[in-house]
Amino acid sequence: MIVIDPNSGVPVYRQLVEQVRFLIASGRLAGGDELPSTRTLSEQLGLNPMTVSKAYGLLEQDGVVQRRPGLPIIVAATTREAADGARLEQLRGLLGPAVTGTRQLGISTTRAVAEFRQLLADQTAEEEHDR
Amino acid sequence: MIVIDPNSGVPVYRQLVEQVRFLIASGRLAGGDELPSTRTLSEQLGLNPMTVSKAYGLLEQDGVVQRRPGLPIIVAATTREAADGARLEQLRGLLGPAVTGTRQLGISTTRAVAEFRQLLADQTAEEEHDR
DNA sequence: AAAGGTGTATTTGTCAAGTAATACACCGTA
DNA sequence: TACGGTGTATTACTTGACAAATACACCTTT
Incomplete structure (x- = not known):
């Protein structure tokens, strides 16, 4: 496991x-x-x-x-609502550098978002593969 | 600098x-x-x-x-294509933590992407405001 | 050739991270 | 209370990363 x-x-x-x-x-x-x-x-x-x-x-x-x-x-028992807010906050923290970086690199929103989606998809694929 | x-x-x-x-x-x-x-x-x-x-x-x-x-x-001298590639690579590096974080936090791809887009929009708005 | 600039190979020292050993405190059940 | 389970505070060890000191090689200009 x-x-x-x-x-x-x-x-x-x-x-x-x-x-x-x-x-x-x-x-x-x-x-x-x-x-x-x-x-x-x-x-x-x-x-x-x-x-x-x-x-x-x-x-x-x-x-x-x-x-x-x-x-x-x-x-830990996790009350959905309470935890949801905190988790989104964490995610925002992790996205911070990517956001400022996107701008400073002169990359378009569309392009950046596409890249993010792609990376997420790639990782999901890996996890599938593990089983 | x-x-x-x-x-x-x-x-x-x-x-x-x-x-x-x-x-x-x-x-x-x-x-x-x-x-x-x-x-x-x-x-x-x-x-x-x-x-x-x-x-x-x-x-x-x-x-x-x-x-x-x-x-x-x-x-080093570089071609336009190579430079573009390098910028994307930079972006991917910045997105890395967000990707693993999304998964470990149990957040859906759609949700995470939406959040990212939102943050990008927010920042753009700020920049407008600065002028 | 001498001077003043460049970068760096090599050596050295320090320090913190990571891991393990040891020994202890707590809990539930017989 | 005795036992076998839980987790962990404390200590100690090892190792590698990091950064600095030293001394050297190269280049350009005079």
């Missing part, structure tokens, strides 16, 4: 964060579901439990996950 | 590469123009000449710049 590439240059704990985030966003993990225990997952991937714990910690900071002392970590 | 933030987390030499590349892509530096000398620029920014040289080296590997022993470095 989770796959790590230790030679990708991307730190392991970051890969974990990304993948869990994606599992949640795509609905494969729902609110209330337990994440794999740090020991289970670390053993399965040949890592140290602390590495997994670090990743889980970051996920908690983002509020996508909930920690309870002594108990498994669960996916 | 070039601004460095030593506390941004992004290594200085990388900031240099990005900014020069952008200056070229946006046409503020044209083919044949000389880059600021390593000593001049490094002094101006409070860096070591080698740091600047490292950045220039990467730019040469990408073919956007030309080195000649003992002489200033110049911007």
